Amino acid sequence: MTPAGQRRWPWLLALLLAAIAVVRVLAADNDLWLDEIWTLEQIRSLHSALGVFTELQQENHALYTLWAYLCGPEVSGGLYRLPAVGSGLITVAVAGWIAVRQSGARVAAPFAVGLVGFSYLSVHFGSEARGYAPSTALALLAFAALLHGIDRPQRRWRVLFGTALCLALVAQPIAIDLLAAAAVWIPVHRLRRAVGVRRALVESAGWLALPVAFFAAYYLVYLRHLQTGGGAEHTLAEVGGNAIAYTFGLPVALGSAGLIALGAVVVLAGLATLVRERDDLCVFYLAGGVAAPLALLWLRGSALIYERYFVLSATLVLLSTSHLLTRLWQRAPRPLAALLLAAFVTGSGSQALPLLRYGRGDVSGLLRRVAAATATAEIRYSANHPFRVPMVIDHHAPRALPGRTLRYVGPNDRPDWVIKSLLDPGTDLDRAVTSPDGETFRLVLVVPSAPLSGFWWAAYRREG
Numbered sequence: 001m002t003p004a005g006q007r008r009w010p011w012l013l014a015l016l017l018a019a020i021a022v023v024r025v026l027a028a029d030n031d032l033w034l035d036e037i038w039t040l041e042q043i044r045s046l047h048s049a050l051g052v053f054t055e056l057q058q059e060n061h062a063l064y065t066l067w068a069y070l071c072g073p074e075v076s077g078g079l080y081r082l083p084a085v086g087s088g089l090i091t092v093a094v095a096g097w098i099a100v101r102q103s104g105a106r107v108a109a110p111f112a113v114g115l116v117g118f119s120y121l122s123v124h125f126g127s128e129a130r131g132y133a134p135s136t137a138l139a140l141l142a143f144a145a146l147l148h149g150i151d152r153p154q155r156r157w158r159v160l161f162g163t164a165l166c167l168a169l170v171a172q173p174i175a176i177d178l179l180a181a182a183a184v185w186i187p188v189h190r191l192r193r194a195v196g197v198r199r200a201l202v203e204s205a206g207w208l209a210l211p212v213a214f215f216a217a218y219y220l221v222y223l224r225h226l227q228t229g230g231g232a233e234h235t236l237a238e239v240g241g242n243a244i245a246y247t248f249g250l251p252v253a254l255g256s257a258g259l260i261a262l263g264a265v266v267v268l269a270g271l272a273t274l275v276r277e278r279d280d281l282c283v284f285y286l287a288g289g290v291a292a293p294l295a296l297l298w299l300r301g302s303a304l305i306y307e308r309y310f311v312l313s314a315t316l317v318l319l320s321t322s323h324l325l326t327r328l329w330q331r332a333p334r335p336l337a338a339l340l341l342a343a344f345v346t347g348s349g350s351q352a353l354p355l356l357r358y359g360r361g362d363v364s365g366l367l368r369r370v371a372a373a374t375a376t377a378e379i380r381y382s383a384n385h386p387f388r389v390p391m392v393i394d395h396h397a398p399r400a401l402p403g404r405t406l407r408y409v410g411p412n413d414r415p416d417w418v419i420k421s422l423l424d425p426g427t428d429l430d431r432a433v434t435s436p437d438g439e440t441f442r443l444v445l446v447v448p449s450a451p452l453s454g455f456w457w458a459a460y461r462r463e464g
Contacts, residue, residue, distance in 0.1 A: 009107060009109070009110065012110050013109055013110050013113060016110055016114055016117060017093070017117070019117075020092055020117035020118065023118070023352065024085050024088055024089060024126055024127050025085060025127075026356050027123055027124070027126075027127035027352065028077075028078065028085050028127035028128075029077075030077075030355075030358075030359025030360060030362065031359055031360060031362055031363050031364055032077050032360075032395065032396075033128075033360035033361060033392070033453055033454040033455070034388050034391065034421075034455070035130060035453070036080070036081075036128065036130065037391055037392055037395045038058075038391065039060055039061075039065055039068050039130075040068055040073045040075070040080075040395070041073070041391065042056055042058060042065070043068050043072075046069055049069055051069075052065045052066050052069060053222055056226075057227055058227055059226045059227060059228050060226070061130050061131025061134075061135075061172050062131070062170050063131055063135075063167065064083065064084075064129060064131045064134065064171065067083055068129075077129075080129045081127060081128065081129045083133075083134055084125075084126060084128055084129055084130065084132075084133040085127055085133075087133045087136070087137035087138075088123075088126025088133045089126075090137040090140075090141075091116060091137040091315065092113055092117040092122075094140040094141055094143075094144050095112045095113060095115075095117075095322075096108075096109035096110075096113040097109070097144060098144055098147060098319060099111065099113075099319060099322050099323065099326070101147050102147070102281055102323060105326055105330065107329055107330070108322060108326040111322040111326050111337070111341065112318070112322035114322075114341055114344075114345065115318040115341075115344065116315055116319070116322075118345050118348045118352075119246070119248070119249070119314065119315075119318060119344075119348055120246045120247075120249065120348045120351035120352050121247045121307065121310065121314050121452075122136075122311065122314070122315065122318075123348070123352050123355070124246070124352075124355060124450070124452050124453065125308055125311050127355075128360075128453060130172075130308075132172050132174065132308055132311045132312075133311075134171040134172070135168045135169075135175045135311075136168075136174075136175075136312045136315055137168075138167045138168035138175065139168040139175045139178040141160075141164040142161045142164035142165040142168060142182075142211075143178060145157050145160040146161050146186075146207070150186065150189060151193065158207050159210075161207060162207070162209075162214075163210075165179060165182075169215050170218070174309060174312045176215065177288045177293050177313050178288050179211050179215065180288060180291075181285070181287040181288025181292060182207065182208065182211075182288075183212075184283055184284070184287040185280065185281070185283050185284040185287065186203070186204045187200045187201060188280050188283050190203050192280055228304060231306070233303035233304060234303060234305050234306070235305075236294070236305055237256045239305045239307055239310075240256070240259075240260060240263075240294070240310075241254075241255065241256030241257070241260050241263075242256075242259070242307050243307045243310040244259045244260060244262065244263035245259050246307060246351060246452065247263075247310070247314040247317065248262075248263065248266060248344060249343070249344050249347025249348035249349075249350070249351060250262060250347060267317055267321075269321075269324055270317070270321045270323060270324040271285060271320060273327050281320075284316075285319065285320040288312075288316045289316035289317040289320060292313070293309065293310055293312075293313040297309065307452055325337045325340060351451075354448070354449075355450035357450075358447070358449055359449070359450065360449055360453045360454025361448075361449040361455050361456065362457075363392055363393065363396045363400075363457060364396050364399065364400035365400075365447060366445055366447045366459060367397055367401055368401065369459075370417060371401050371404050373444065373461065374417075376416075377403075377404060378404075378406075378407055379404060379405065379407070379416060379417065380407050380409050380413070380414070380417070381393075381408060381416065381417040381418065382411045382413075382415040382417070382418050382419075382435070383408065383419050383420065384419075384420040384421065385421055389408075389419055389420075390408040393408070393419070394406075411435045411436055411437075412435070412436055412437055414439070414462075416461070417460060417462065418433055418441045418460040418462075419458070420457070420458045420459075420460070421457055422455055422457065422458060423455065425448075425456040425458075428456075429446065429458055431443050439462055440462075440463045441461060441462050441463070442461055442463055443458060443460050444459050444460065445457075445459040446459075
């Protein structure tokens with residue numbers, strides 16, 4: 001690279017990081033949604049921080065639940081989401097370092113930062129108060145320690161790898177994808193260094209002993225006792241196709257089959273680039289980015305499958321893809337790599353626009369509009385879901401409507417309003433609803449939501 005190019009890339013990298021930070025902060029500047037609020041409700045009953053592990057029976061992301069406990073149930077949304085935003089940005093920075101390490105070229109950093117930083121799957125869950133972003137950041141730190149220390153005798157890199165990966169598993173068990181990738185790659189890499197089978201196995205055990213032992217104990221003592229909450233059911237093909245769309249900025253309308261086919265082409269192209277260079281990281285990315293998440297979800301045998309389970313594996317796939325773009329930049333006509341990155345950012349940006357505009361459902365705005373249309377100080381409402389609707393409204397009402405009272409009542413108690421949370425507005429949105437005693441409620445307000453989290457909301461007013 002010329003001296004002018006060496007000066008140009010750091011500035012480009014800084015601009016990318018600044019733009020990504022702005023997008024993540026804006027994406028976090030909206031109402032909390034049900035799952036985030038549910039964590040705040042769970043901590044109300046805790047007697048100490050240790051209670052996160054000893055008292056809670058519902059599935060939760062332990063590190064983030066600890067943060068919620070320290071902040072308290074009345075924490076502001078910005079402070080509550082701060083670890084997600086911060087760890088998401090750490091993920092982006094570490095991805096840039098890993099890309100340079102694996103390719104040996106500084107130009108790799110902007111490609112990796114651009115892909116990981118602007119991917120909608122990463123933006124969405126890097127701005128939400130749940131464990132996916134911290135888990136991914138810690139897992140990538142473990143990956144960076146592994147890359148740096150794999151051929152070095154110093155024990156500190158093994159300790160850093162093991163510690164970061166253990167914390168990643170506590171943040172969210174999706175980090176098991178990176179543990180599986182490391183378990184496959186370490187012996188392969190050391191055998192290729194001609195260290196002998198016995199030594200390769202011993203060194204692998206040295207790297208893996210701490211995280212494997214920790215996860216086994218963590219699962220037996222804690223994870224297996226947690227109860228999973230309900231939710232919408234999906235097929236693995238449907239969720240996998242959506243995860244590919246939101247990872248690469250592709251239209252969801254292409255359908256599961258088309259998206260899986262396109263995703264396979266991109267993944268195989270990235271892996272093929274590493275194979276041609278005889279880089280054994282192809283094994284790591286294949287195991288952690290594809291094989292492990294699919295195998296674990298299939299073995300789990302549950303229809304409660306969601307795109308968020310692919311956040312870490314998608315990041316690994318994007319790292320492999322960034323290597324492909326780096327080589328295209330170096331060997332092919334440069335506009336091709338730039339054009340592909342521009343197409344990716346354009347597609348991902350179009351997916352992020354609803355999140356920046358609507359958030360995860362503007363409940364506060366809906367409540368203010370309902371209050372403006374209600375003459376009485378007390379606003380009586382019923383709902384289509386007696387658990388999630390009152391929980392979300394009770395959280396936002398004191399901030400959105402100080403001095404007003406919203407009271408949840410049964411459908412037979414003559415509510416003024418019916419408020420519905422909608423999973424699928426295409427099928428769940430009615431123009432009117434009727435109470436059991438025959439009263440009609442007409443649709444007045446509809447509040448959209450970005451995909452992947454949150455609900456659309458609809459408010460129906462009683463006639464007469």
